[in-house]
Amino acid sequence: MDITVSGLIKGFGSFTALHGVDLDIHNGELMAILGPSGSGKTTLLRLLAGLEQPDAGTIRFGAKDVGGNLPGDRDVGFVFQHYALFRHMSVFENVAFGLRVRPRKTRPPEAEIRKRVNDLLNLVQVDWLTNRYPSQLSGGQRQRVALARALAIEPQVLLLDEPFGALDAKVRRELRRWLRDLHRRLGMTTVFVTHDQEEALDLADRVVVMGQGRVEQIGAPQELYDAPANAFVYRFLGETNELQASLHAGRVRVQNAPIAEAARIDLSGAIKEADGTLFVRPHLLALTPDPTGVATVTHVSLVGAMLRVEVETHDGQNLHVEIPRGPSIDLVPRPGERVSLMVRGGLFVAA
Amino acid sequence: MMPPTEPRWVRYTLITVAMLFLTGLVVLPLLLVFAEALRQGLSAYFTALTDPDAWAAIKLTLLTAAVAVPLNLIFGVSAAWAITKFDFKGKSLLITLIDLPFSVSPVIGGLIFVLLFGLQGWFGPWLRANDIQILFTPIAIILATIFVTFPFVARELLPLMQEQGRQEEEAARVLGASGWQIFRRVTLPNIRWGLLYGVLLCNARAMGEFGAVSVVSGHIRGETNTMPLHVEIMYNEYAFTGAFAVASLLALLALVTLVAKSLLDAVLERREQRVP
Numbered sequence: 001m002d003i004t005v006s007g008l009i010k011g012f013g014s015f016t017a018l019h020g021v022d023l024d025i026h027n028g029e030l031m032a033i034l035g036p037s038g039s040g041k042t043t044l045l046r047l048l049a050g051l052e053q054p055d056a057g058t059i060r061f062g063a064k065d066v067g068g069n070l071p072g073d074r075d076v077g078f079v080f081q082h083y084a085l086f087r088h089m090s091v092f093e094n095v096a097f098g099l100r101v102r103p104r105k106t107r108p109p110e111a112e113i114r115k116r117v118n119d120l121l122n123l124v125q126v127d128w129l130t131n132r133y134p135s136q137l138s139g140g141q142r143q144r145v146a147l148a149r150a151l152a153i154e155p156q157v158l159l160l161d162e163p164f165g166a167l168d169a170k171v172r173r174e175l176r177r178w179l180r181d182l183h184r185r186l187g188m189t190t191v192f193v194t195h196d197q198e199e200a201l202d203l204a205d206r207v208v209v210m211g212q213g214r215v216e217q218i219g220a221p222q223e224l225y226d227a228p229a230n231a232f233v234y235r236f237l238g239e240t241n242e243l244q245a246s247l248h249a250g251r252v253r254v255q256n257a258p259i260a261e262a263a264r265i266d267l268s269g270a271i272k273e274a275d276g277t278l279f280v281r282p283h284l285l286a287l288t289p290d291p292t293g294v295a296t297v298t299h300v301s302l303v304g305a306m307l308r309v310e311v312e313t314h315d316g317q318n319l320h321v322e323i324p325r326g327p328s329i330d331l332v333p334r335p336g337e338r339v340s341l342m343v344r345g346g347l348f349v350a351a
Numbered sequence: 352m353m354p355p356t357e358p359r360w361v362r363y364t365l366i367t368v369a370m371l372f373l374t375g376l377v378v379l380p381l382l383l384v385f386a387e388a389l390r391q392g393l394s395a396y397f398t399a400l401t402d403p404d405a406w407a408a409i410k411l412t413l414l415t416a417a418v419a420v421p422l423n424l425i426f427g428v429s430a431a432w433a434i435t436k437f438d439f440k441g442k443s444l445l446i447t448l449i450d451l452p453f454s455v456s457p458v459i460g461g462l463i464f465v466l467l468f469g470l471q472g473w474f475g476p477w478l479r480a481n482d483i484q485i486l487f488t489p490i491a492i493i494l495a496t497i498f499v500t501f502p503f504v505a506r507e508l509l510p511l512m513q514e515q516g517r518q519e520e521e522a523a524r525v526l527g528a529s530g531w532q533i534f535r536r537v538t539l540p541n542i543r544w545g546l547l548y549g550v551l552l553c554n555a556r557a558m559g560e561f562g563a564v565s566v567v568s569g570h571i572r573g574e575t576n577t578m579p580l581h582v583e584i585m586y587n588e589y590a591f592t593g594a595f596a597v598a599s600l601l602a603l604l605a606l607v608t609l610v611a612k613s614l615l616d617a618v619l620e621r622r623e624q625r626v627p
Contacts, residue, residue, distance in 0.1 A: 051521055072525065073527075080518050086519055086523075086537055097528070102527065153526055
């Protein structure tokens with residue numbers, strides 16, 4: 001099911017949660033809506049489900065405008081952040097609920113309901129918990145039951161609000177992998193909301209980055225990481241260094257020294273002369289030992305595949321540098337050593 | 352459990368004081384009610400209860416509770432539902448209004464109805480012209496009782512439903528349930544214990560209310576006397592057995608309510624413990 005959102009505006013009292021959002025979600029896609037808290041990402045998801053009504057704008061499922069449809073008529077499965085399982089019903093009855101509340105004409109017979117629920121509990125691997133109550137389940141198990149309940153009505157679209165937010169780190173990674181497999185198997189259009197960039201970049205086909213009620217950028221994870229559209233996305237996704245810089249005749253200069261010709265610098269806008277900020281990822285900074293260099297090493301971390309070095313420039317900026325570690329560790333800088341820095345790529349944003 | 356930090360004599364003094372207070376002010380009077388009621392033997396007791404006026408008072412009290420409690424059940428659930436599940440203008444006003452009967456003296460509650468339906472009241476002339484009598488009839492008694500008891504159910508449900516939030520209802524909506532199905536299958540099972548608790552308290556108050564009912568009743572024997580009013584009349588006429596026999600029924604009702612309430616508390620506690 002393709003979803004087309006255009007010009008969506010939503011306010012709560014004097015607070016505007018969404019300032020005109022446009023978005024295309026492709027059929028069968030696994031899409032993440034990523035943003036800090038207060039960016040309007042959950043509001044957008046709730047509007048898609050019909051749990052909120054927009055002040056302006058349209059939502060289309062396929063060719064059909066679903067603006068007037070109640071949540072129950074939209075054919076969506078929704079998994080709530082805290083699962084919202086029915087606390088007085090067993091796992092089985094939770095999953096069966098969506099089928100049992102159907103009008104008699106479209107309600108499947110009891111035997112079929114049983115079969116469908118058991119199949120779903122099998123699919124989410126909690127078939128051994130059929131008769132338990134939600135309070136007797138762990139967080140990960142609740143999450144799986146909530147998903148089975150949402151899938152029971154055979155929705156066209158699956159919406160998940162912070163699906164892994166309330167779980168501990170290990171269960172989270174496990175469930176993430178499992179959800180990706182499940183999506184591959186079912187091929188259902190799936191949208192999930194998260195504030196965790198790693199989760200979004202790891203799981204989604206495409207990611208919508210939101211900030212303060214606006215879409216900042218939409219793209220594949222790698223696109224977002226390698227070519228952030230603006231300062232917000234640069235800051236929000238991954239680690240970044242911000243250097244004071246200026247633009248002269250189309251060349252970016254840091255501390256009055258033009259940076260190497262070979263560096264790939266994106267310019268936001270078509271300005272020629274300006275002061276501003278140069279955003280550089282830690283792995284796009286290189287350092288070489290140099291007794292007359294502009295920076296001093298302040299900290300070195302040797303754990304993991306990357307050598308992480310913190311340096312301080314002579315005008316007081318703290319920068320992070322990441323260097324892939326080879327099999328040997330011969331060229332490890334030591335705190336206190338002076339180094340020179342080279343920028344290999346980044347984004348210049350005029351102030 | 353923390354080891355007691357106060358010296359033994361302090362603990363025992365405090366416990367003794369509390370016990371003496373309770374015995375003197377609650378247990379003794381209660382025992383006295385039953386002792387007085389049964390002073391002239393069981394047969395006098397039952398004769399007093401089956402006296403036509405006493406019997407009429409018992410029936411009127413039951414009728415009043417039977418009308419007031421269900422109405423307040425409906426009102427309380429609707430109000431709590433509206434307040435916790437929707438956002439609307441005037442919400443805080445509604446919450447304040449629900450509390451009003453708690454903060455107003457019951458006598459004032461009764462007086463309101465005199466001002467509305469009395470001969471000199473707002474609707475007085477119209478009611479007289481149409482030959483409708485409300486004041487000094489069971490209708491007035493029921494109205495006054497509803498006024499006094501209407502916070503009980505809503506007040507019991509509000510914190511419970513606030514704590515439970517709206518998410519389960521929203522989940523049910525997305526799954527295609529209708530408003531009635533959501534109420535029947537999701538909301539009601541979640542609030543049933545709180546609801547029962549509220550109904551119990553509401554019922555106890557509906558049967559025991561004196562002030563508001565006294566103002567609107569007119570004290571017509573056999574017609575507009577409820578049990579508490581009947582007790583007062585009998586007592587004033589030195590018919591102690593009659594007064595205490597009916598009073599013992601009211602006390603019994605209070606005891607049953609208390610026992611039911613503690614049983615409910617125990618059930619609720621056990622359910623809480625099941626949640627990890």
